[in-house]
Amino acid sequence: MRLLRFISVLLFIVLPMTVFAAHHEGMKKAKTIDELAAMYDSSSCKTCHEKIYQDWEKSTHSRSIFGTGRTAATIKTTIEVGLKGWDYSGVKKPEDVKVKHLMICAKCHLPQLQDAEDSVAQEIVKAVYAYSAGDEKAESTLKKLSINCMVCHNRNAIIHKWVDGFPEKGVVYGSKDGVHADTANPKMKKSPIMGESILCGQCHGLGPNFELENPSQCGTLYGSYLWAYQAEGGTEKCQDCHMRKSGLGHNMQSYRDPGMGKAAVKFDVEAYGHYWRDGAKIVPQAFVKVEMTNKTGHTIPDG
Secondary structure, three states: OHHHHHHHHHHHHHOOHHHHOOOOOOOOOEOOHHHHHHHOOOHHHHHOOHHHHHHHHHOHHHHOOOOOOHHHHHHHHHHHHHHHHOOOOOOOOHHHOOHHHHHHHHHHHOHHHHHEOHHHHHHHHHHHHHHHOOOHHHHHHHOOOOOOHHHHHHHOOOOOHHHHOOOOOOEEEEOOOEEOOOOOOOEEEEOOOOOOHHHHHHHHOOOOOOOOOOOOOOOOHHHHHHHHHHHHOOOOOHHHHHHHHOOOHHHOOOOOOHHHHHHHEEEEEEEEEEEEEEOOEEEEEEEEEEEEEEOOOOOOOOO
16 A cells, blocks of 8 residues: 555656646647636636635635735746756746746646646746836736636646546536536536645645756645655645634635644743843843744645
8 A cells, every 4th residue: 555655656746747737638728828817717616606716715826826926026036046047948038938947836836837838928927027017917917827716626636647537628526426507617527636635735745846847846745744744644634724624715824824823833932031140230131932833734834
């Protein structure tokens, strides 16, 4: 069993991007940001799942390529400090950036970028630089792209594609098979990983990402979860803490949320003061002891 699990995880790490990225057979690649956004449009989900949709809108997933503004800024830094400085990247100026270059960040922040042409990468780069220069419209442009319902419940809902098949167009993957009351996605099918941490692990980290031409390492939570928590007998899934027990549902916050932060770290604080005599001079001193205990199933912080 352990050997099979190891092989499964190993395949997940090294499986070529062309296989990992596959979405729908014969699907045309998006040429613009608007086309890519339309390809993964999940607005119709709000009709029946309004509360879930509203929770998702509060999460950073709903603006994954923009983030808090920090993600967009970091993409610019990656281009300026990383890509332009690496001799063999082929990037001498922002106009040289292609999809394969942005996948250093987009593998997690926008995996569906693999379903787009290089022209979309260029649109993203222009918007990132424009946002950095204070263009408010650029922020709106970047927020059109996100990790939404159709990414988790369709595109990334199946990992072992040679075993379980490739995600099908018009299908929403979840916990059961059946009819789905959505004309755009009229079918429901069971995903073998929907309730498992490996679903989240696709983006929240095994790094470094050796399948990229220039491996990067940012998120490593899933690796920590596997080897430091689950291997020691831990049984909670990502969804247990970040969705169910927290009560956040599809908001799925992390340590930035006060509730999640309180649940993640235990603080024991002890403080006392006294007077210290330095020759003829009496100096008041204070001592504060802080003990922090990580109560999560992984390292913190991440990224």
